[in-house]
Amino acid sequence: MSENSEKFLNKTDVIVVGGGPAGISCAVTIARAGKKVVLIERGKFCGSKNVFGGAIYAEPVREIFPNFETNAPLERKNTEHRYAILGEEDATTVSYRNNDSNPVSYSVIRAKFDRWMADEAKKEGVIIVTETVVRELILEKERVIGVRTELENYYSDIVVLADGVNSLLAKQAGVRGEIDPHDVAVSVKEVLKLDNAKINERFNIGDKDGCIYEIFGGPMLNMLGLGFIYTNQNSISIGLGITMNELIKHKLRPYALLDKLKEHPAIAPLIKDAELTEYSAHLIPEGGYKKIPTLYASGVMVCGDAAMLVNNLHWEGTNLAMISGKLAGETAVIAVNKNDFSAKTLSKYQQSLEKSFVMKDMKTYKDLMGTMAMKNEQFLGYYPKKINSFFKMFTAVNCIPKRTMFRGFIKSVFKERGIFGLFSDGLSILKLLWSILR
């Protein structure tokens, strides 16, 4: 077949690469507007290769699938949030419970949830091609006009890149460079099978309720990394993510750190006798606002993880992926209606993102990663340790007068950090708060 007849036969309005939350949300938005859209996914089915903690956030999901709570495969509604600061052997935990009938998030298994979203999108007209890897973009006069897979070429007016954190295609489109080890976290996760009743008892939650742990310190002490636990119906997801740069610097292997986390006295009883059923590793974009690539060029847009849209402090990624996918989809529809696929028309996507909470939140935390990278030994090392030693002192009952103990504790902080160190830490916090709130 000549390239021209191939172009004619295999041509569609929009091609979306990647069947994660960003790609599916984008494709279904386009199909709902009556345009032809093909979604290409390399996995056996959408979700088969996707890894996360994880919680999906109800309100953003409702924006795309309004009735998902009645028929999507949800595990538990997250009612309990715990923030655990681990010392070597001890831990301080703050917890917040909210039994609101409209939960903020649900725990899900991505292999089931993404597959469900893809099936819904298919019902609304999205053509889904699975087990197909997009190898490269096809360009004509610097405009993206299609994609090359192992077997055939697909042509379209617009290609949306929703191919996740590694997006080699965004690099080929010239909108993004190489990934810097400072800008990604390596995460490892295990799914541990545990009886439903034991989960309820150990986490002190109801049958359908879920508990999320955000974990600081422990094996990640002094490093830019966080751990997590999510409860599913009959399993627990446990994992951690640490910036690649830290792992290289300290010559550490993430799964050795996860083993240590599982052995910590505050964590081990939660997962006792649970059976390992799944193990996975994945990258998380951590670069923040300052590392967001160019989001569009002639004939192409980038969304979700491929566009570095992750709010790491809040463990938010799927929501930013879905809303960015939706906005890219809406822009694609405008471009198809105008028959204009220029960068100028597609820049509407960037404008819509800027107006939405997605870019506003990314901007709010623009200085977070820089401050944490500079001060990680203090904010993710020294102070978490000190919080635990404060509570050790506060709960101690011995024959030392309390005032002597308090004074001893304060003296130790001044001695260990020094006046200049404390001043510099305080200033960093104030600067960060100023950059967040102004």
Ligand SMILES: Cc1cc2nc3c(=O)[nH]c(=O)nc-3n(C[C@H](O)[C@H](O)[C@H](O)COP(=O)(O)OP(=O)(O)OC[C@H]3O[C@@H](n4cnc5c(N)ncnc54)[C@H](O)[C@@H]3O)c2cc1C
């Ligand atoms: C350990 C971990 C914990 C997390 N926890 C949470 C959480 O609790 N809540 C939350 O909201 N977010 C969480 N995130 C972030 C969240 O998972 C991502 O932000 C979200 O999945 C991004 O969606 P996406 O559609 O952009 O990319 P992905 O979900 O990565 O989807 C990309 C898709 O593209 C496909 N693909 C890639 N390349 C090609 C190609 N060349 N051809 C065809 N297909 C291709 C992949 O197979 C995949 O299906 C977590 C991430 C990790 C790693």
